[in-house]
Amino acid sequence: MAVNPLRPTDDAARALAREVMQGARFAALATLTEAGHPMQSRVAFALDATGAPISLVSTLAPHTQALQHRPQVSLLVGEPGEKGDPLTHPRLSLNGVAMILPNTGPAHEEMAAHYLRSHPKAKLYIGFGDFHFIRFQITQGFLNAGFGKAFQLSAADLGLAP
Amino acid sequence: MAVNPLRPTDDAARALAREVMQGARFAALATLTEAGHPMQSRVAFALDATGAPISLVSTLAPHTQALQHRPQVSLLVGEPGEKGDPLTHPRLSLNGVAMILPNTGPAHEEMAAHYLRSHPKAKLYIGFGDFHFIRFQITQGFLNAGFGKAFQLSAADLGLAP
Numbered sequence: 137m138a139v140n141p142l143r144p145t146d147d148a149a150r151a152l153a154r155e156v157m158q159g160a161r162f163a164a165l166a167t168l169t170e171a172g173h174p175m176q177s178r179v180a181f182a183l184d185a186t187g188a189p190i191s192l193v194s195t196l197a198p199h200t201q202a203l204q205h206r207p208q209v210s211l212l213v214g215e216p217g218e219k220g221d222p223l224t225h226p227r228l229s230l231n232g233v234a235m236i237l238p239n240t241g242p243a244h245e246e247m248a249a250h251y252l253r254s255h256p257k258a259k260l261y262i263g264f265g266d267f268h269f270i271r272f273q274i275t276q277g278f279l280n281a282g283f284g285k286a287f288q289l290s291a292a293d294l295g296l297a298p
Numbered sequence: 299m300a301v302n303p304l305r306p307t308d309d310a311a312r313a314l315a316r317e318v319m320q321g322a323r324f325a326a327l328a329t330l331t332e333a334g335h336p337m338q339s340r341v342a343f344a345l346d347a348t349g350a351p352i353s354l355v356s357t358l359a360p361h362t363q364a365l366q367h368r369p370q371v372s373l374l375v376g377e378p379g380e381k382g383d384p385l386t387h388p389r390l391s392l393n394g395v396a397m398i399l400p401n402t403g404p405a406h407e408e409m410a411a412h413y414l415r416s417h418p419k420a421k422l423y424i425g426f427g428d429f430h431f432i433r434f435q436i437t438q439g440f441l442n443a444g445f446g447k448a449f450q451l452s453a454a455d456l457g458l459a460p
Contacts, residue, residue, distance in 0.1 A: 141358045162384040164374045166328030166336035174328035174336045176374035176391040177442070178384070196303045198440070212326045212338035215377065221419040222324040222340070229338040257383040261445065278360070280339070283423065 142286050149287040153279045154295055156228045158183065160213035161255065165191070167202040167209055167234075175202060180258065181213055185250045187295060189230060189272040192251060192258060196266050200236065207233040209272065224282040230294075232274040239268045304448050311449040315441045316457055318390045320345065322375035323417065327353070329364040329371055329396075337364060342420065343375055347412045349457060351392060351434040354413060354420060358428050362398065369395040371434065386444040392456075394436040401430045 143149070163181035166174050177199040179191045189211065193200045203209070214227035238244060247269055248262055261267055274296050277289035291298040305311070325343035328336050339361040341353045351373065355362045365371070376389035400406060409431055410424055423429055436458050439451035453460040 141356075162378065164326035164328075164338060166326075166338050166372065168334075168336055172330075172334055173370045173393065174330055174372040175393065176326060176328050176372040177440075178374060178376075178378075178389045180385060194303075208335045210328065210336040210338040212340060214340075216324065216340075223342060227340045231335065231337065278339075 141284065142288050143284075145287045145289055145293055149279055149281070150289065150293045152226055152281060153228050153277060153287070153289050153293065156214040156226055156279070157189065157230070157294065160215075162213075163191070164212040165199055165209060166211075167199045168206040169202060170205060172206075175199065180255060181211065182251055182254050184247055184269075184271065186297075188297070189274060190247070190251070191234075191270050191272075192255070192262065192267055193270055194261075194264070194266045195236075195268060200268070200270070203234045203236060203270065207235070209234045211272065226279065226281040229278040229280075230272065230274045231276045231278075232272050234270045234272050237269045237271060239265075244269065303446065304450050305446075307449045307451055307455055311441055311443070312451065312455045314388055314443060315390050315439060315449070315451050315455065318376040318388055318441070319351065319392070319456065322377075324375075325353070326374040327361055327371060328373075329361045330368040331364060332367060334368075337361065342417060343373065344413055344416050346409055346431075346433065348459075350459070351436060352409070352413070353396075353432050353434070354417070354424060354429055355432055356423075356426070356428045357398075357430060362430070362432075365396045365398060365432065369397070371396045373434065388441065388443040391440040391442075392434065392436045393438045393440075394434050396432045396434050399431045399433060401427075406431065 216222035378384035378387035
């Protein structure tokens with residue numbers, strides 16, 4: 137029925153997708169309401185020491201409460217600059233599920249130390265009892281590098297564990 | 299169970315939400331896959347001559363195809379600046395449904411002329427046969443103006459028809 141606008145995924149697309157992911161400091165997070173409707177919010181974004189996408193969120197936030205019922209998420213990373221058509225700027229959608237991690241213990245401390253190097257302002261709230269890291273298990277990515285330049289990517293294409 | 303982090307909606311919140319909406323030139327659009335999972339993309343964003351949120355999309359794009367099956371959407375508008383913690387920058391989520399509009403006829407021509415005043419670079423593709431305006435019918439908004447400054451808004455709070 138519909139024309140498939142995807143191009144074959146090549147090394148240039150893989151490299152650009154990884155670059156967009158590595159450069160992102162925040163993301164648009166889409167979660168699901170209890171009725172199954174999409175719900176947007178902005179969240180912090182980082183890669184942990186293994187390269188997996190993570191965020192730091194409050195359990196008081198509606199998106200974190202939504203994740204506890206329905207873990208399916210989509211993230212959008214890659215911010216347009218100030219100039220030009222924002223739709224020509226590369227952006228990456230990451231689809232998968234989110235897991236809320238415990239906020240005590242050595243693994244948390246290690247993740248916090250790593251995270252604060254890229255997000256130093258988070259030291260103001262990282263110790264609050266309601267703040268937890270979430271880790272994203274990504275199953276599929278879509279890179280849009282401008283009109284007619286869309287690519288589908290696997291976890292392996294993104295350098296992520298499947 | 300969970301603490302409700304929302305503040306009572308006041309005129310300052312309504313004014314800020316409208317300002318964020320009026321200033322946005324693009325948005326993160328969350329749609330639903332056929333399996334009901336959230337799916338992110340970046341789309342153009344504008345207000346039509348009546349003040350209703352619209353976008354200009356290609357029917358070849360996965361998000362437009364998704365909308366034809368499931369019209370529920372959430373938009374995120376309000377871009378952080380270059381400096382400071384991006385999570386202190388005001389952003390607005392808009393939840394509702396999207397309607398794909400016909401791309402011929404006087405109503406389309408009028409909308410196109412209005413749209414090109416805020417999005418002049420769209421003249422490169424606005425005439426393509428696969429490009430259509432979509433209009434968003436917003437039922438609920440969430441304004442996040444920084445930590446602890448979250449507000450829920452109705453269509454009326456946003457100055458939109460319910």
